[in-house]
Amino acid sequence: MLLALLDSVLDAAPALVFAAIGATLSERAGVVNVGVEGMMRAGAFGAAAASILMPTPLGVLVGVAAGALVAALHAWLCIHGRSDQVVSGMAINLVMLALGQFLLEAAFSSPAGTPPIEQLPKWLGHSPLTWLAIVLPFVVHFAVTRTPWGLRLRAVGEKPQAVAAMGVRVTRLRFGAVVLSGALAGLGGAQLSTAVLDRFENHMPAGLGFMAVAAMVFGRWTPLGAAGAALFFAFGNALRISLSSSAPGLLEVIPQGVLLALPYALTLVVLALQKPGASRAPAALGQAYDPELR
Amino acid sequence: MLESLRAALPSIGSILTSLLGCFVAVAVLRGGVDVAIDAFLAMCWGAFGDFPKFFDGGASAVLLRPLGESATKAALLTLTGLSVAVAFRVGLFNIGAQGQLIVGALAAAVVGAAVELPSPLHVTLCLLASATAGALYALGPALLKRYRGVHEVISTIMLNWVALMLVENWLVTGPLRAVTTGDNSIAGTAQIHESAELPRLAGEVSRLNAGILLAIAAAIVLWLWLSRFVGGFEWRAIGATPAAAQASGMNVGRSFISAMLVSGALAGLGGAVLILGTEQRYPATIGAPYGFDGIAMALIGNGHPLGVLASSLLFGGLRAGGTRMQLFGVHKSFPELIQGLALLLVAARLVWMKLSNRLLPPKGGA
Numbered sequence: 001m002l003l004a005l006l007d008s009v010l011d012a013a014p015a016l017v018f019a020a021i022g023a024t025l026s027e028r029a030g031v032v033n034v035g036v037e038g039m040m041r042a043g044a045f046g047a048a049a050a051s052i053l054m055p056t057p058l059g060v061l062v063g064v065a066a067g068a069l070v071a072a073l074h075a076w077l078c079i080h081g082r083s084d085q086v087v088s089g090m091a092i093n094l095v096m097l098a099l100g101q102f103l104l105e106a107a108f109s110s111p112a113g114t115p116p117i118e119q120l121p122k123w124l125g126h127s128p129l130t131w132l133a134i135v136l137p138f139v140v141h142f143a144v145t146r147t148p149w150g151l152r153l154r155a156v157g158e159k160p161q162a163v164a165a166m167g168v169r170v171t172r173l174r175f176g177a178v179v180l181s182g183a184l185a186g187l188g189g190a191q192l193s194t195a196v197l198d199r200f201e202n203h204m205p206a207g208l209g210f211m212a213v214a215a216m217v218f219g220r221w222t223p224l225g226a227a228g229a230a231l232f233f234a235f236g237n238a239l240r241i242s243l244s245s246s247a248p249g250l251l252e253v254i255p256q257g258v259l260l261a262l263p264y265a266l267t268l269v270v271l272a273l274q275k276p277g278a279s280r281a282p283a284a285l286g287q288a289y290d291p292e293l294r
Numbered sequence: 295m296l297e298s299l300r301a302a303l304p305s306i307g308s309i310l311t312s313l314l315g316c317f318v319a320v321a322v323l324r325g326g327v328d329v330a331i332d333a334f335l336a337m338c339w340g341a342f343g344d345f346p347k348f349f350d351g352g353a354s355a356v357l358l359r360p361l362g363e364s365a366t367k368a369a370l371l372t373l374t375g376l377s378v379a380v381a382f383r384v385g386l387f388n389i390g391a392q393g394q395l396i397v398g399a400l401a402a403a404v405v406g407a408a409v410e411l412p413s414p415l416h417v418t419l420c421l422l423a424s425a426t427a428g429a430l431y432a433l434g435p436a437l438l439k440r441y442r443g444v445h446e447v448i449s450t451i452m453l454n455w456v457a458l459m460l461v462e463n464w465l466v467t468g469p470l471r472a473v474t475t476g477d478n479s480i481a482g483t484a485q486i487h488e489s490a491e492l493p494r495l496a497g498e499v500s501r502l503n504a505g506i507l508l509a510i511a512a513a514i515v516l517w518l519w520l521s522r523f524v525g526g527f528e529w530r531a532i533g534a535t536p537a538a539a540q541a542s543g544m545n546v547g548r549s550f551i552s553a554m555l556v557s558g559a560l561a562g563l564g565g566a567v568l569i570l571g572t573e574q575r576y577p578a579t580i581g582a583p584y585g586f587d588g589i590a591m592a593l594i595g596n597g598h599p600l601g602v603l604a605s606s607l608l609f610g611g612l613r614a615g616g617t618r619m620q621l622f623g624v625h626k627s628f629p630e631l632i633q634g635l636a637l638l639l640v641a642a643r644l645v646w647m648k649l650s651n652r653l654l655p656p657k658g659g660a
Binding site for chain 1: 319323387389438442444445447448449451452453454455456459460461462463464465467468583586587589590593623624625627628630631633634635637638640641642643644645
């Protein structure tokens with residue numbers, strides 16, 4: 001049973017891990033990203049639709065590009081248009097929700113989903129994206145904490161004016177971080193439609209994008225923390241699913257709905273317990289960069 | 295006059311641009327401008343009444359039925375839109391309208407089914423229960439913000455999912471599930487009593503109900519409060535510059551809490567209108583992201599209660615009319631695409647401000 005549990009975590013967790021790391025990168029650069037849900041949806045749809053025409057691995061790249069493209073729109077609105085970042089992110093979610101339905105109807109004449117595609121090949125029983133999801137948190141952790149780019153990224157989220165004084169282009173750095181964030185969210189979405197399932201379904205990603213935001217907060221805006229929280233949430237979910245078949249009696253004591261609400265409730269509890277002012281959120285999070293300010 | 299036109303320009307421009315963009319999309323995807331014109335006309339008649347058919351001697355139902363559908367949708371959009379807008383005015387972003395609407399809807403369904411009272415009292419009691427439930431659900435984020443510095447965007451997103459999971463995956467399928475007879479096992483709460491239903495305004499012909507009156511009244515009251523009362527002025531002052539408001543002796547923390555309570559109550563009322571007006575019970579799932587639509591309405595309406603009302607009437611209409619576009623091979627969610635694009639365009643406020651300064655130069659020639 002434990003092995004079966006591990007198996008299902010390895011299948012279910014990567015999407016959440018990618019998206020949570022993506023959200024973390026954007027927010028560390030000071031740009032709020034609540035549009036992860038929409039970017040994942042773009043990635044899931046892009047990957048599935050492209051895989052009808054081309055080999056699935058290339059389709060996944062299209063999904064990544066779709067996520068990045070949507071993120072570029074978010075970045076342009078937030079950085080150059082100086083829009084409210086939460087507004088822009090929510091707008092992206094709403095547009096992607098409707099656009100997905102519209103394109104499904106327009107291109108595949110079906111409101112439910114795309115036709116089935118060939119899944120990604122399996123390496124050692126799991127898709128390559130699973131193994132990537134295990135390595136990536138460490139790579140991003142290294143990049144953020146040990147490279148000049150990472151230092152600048154963190155600085156631009158704390159005090160962009162200081163970075164500008166160093167001679168680094170704040171807008172370009174932030175734009176890159178947001179696009180990268182969208183690419184990762186897109187990869188997460190692509191994992192849903194090419195590895196977990198073999199098609200895009202209209203309900204995707206069914207709130208995983210928001211759970212990724214929860215994982216980022218839970219992981220205190222660090223790549224390893226976010227990935228760990230994502231893994232924890234995915235494990236909890238897999239445990240719930242396996243319990244519902246193996247020990248249905250337990251779920252009569254603790255209802256499924258309570259377990260489903262737990263990740264979000266836990267995140268709230270963690271936030272509520274911290275001391276005021278002790279938030280680990282980047283200091284310049286949510287503020288448009290104004291070069292005139294000091 | 296010029297000033298209010300300038301304020302409304304981004305919204306009007308965004309709506310027109312997204313309508314145009316979607317028109318082009320339909321024309322390209324569905325084979326021609328003619329088809330697109332027909333589809334958009336069908337949407338209009340479905341939204342605001344089938345006037346061609348009426349003037350051809352059709353019954354008044356061809357006007358009342360579409361208008362009823364539009365008004366039902368507009369009422370919900372207005373209430374959630376006002377909910378988001380009122381929080382906005384004190385500088386809070388209430389993403390939690392969805393969760394507050396869910397608990398409000400559940401409260402209406404429970405009180406509507408469990409209590410027996412004469413009609414006007416019963417409806418009032420349901421509305422009060424919903425408003426209270428919504429307000430209490432919004433109180434958490436307000437307190438977390440005040441005493442723990444937790445950003446309301448994060449806490450309300452979390453509470454949306456907590457409400458959704460607890461209500462739709464537990465309460466509605468478990469403890470509050472309707473008692474079923476025979477094989478008809480359906481998720482959802484029991485049917486509310488007839489005395490709890492919102493009164494119909496046009497008889498059996500149309501689903502037009504008193505919800506839209508409630509929504510319009512809420513918009514007007516909120517507009518008066520924000521523009522004519524000291525408390526409303528304080529909210530606006532705090533939203534504009536919290537530090538200055540605090541320095542001039544206003545109680546910022548208390549205003550955060552009271553505005554969030556009002557915001558939650560409005561979203562809760564939206565849930566009540568949904569249950570008492572159309573659903574008549576809490577179904578297995580309420581399905582649509584009504585609370586997120588409220589964000590769109592608040593922003594397209596520029597945070598002004600009457601602006602929210604206007605944009606809700608427009609988009610409520612388009613949504614009701616959208617079902618008629620299916621005849622032309624366009625999914626009925628098309629109006630939501632128009633709405634989403636309009637919101638995205640409104641978000642690019644800086645672009646619109648540059649444009650409006652060019653079109654309507656501010657006084658003093660700056």
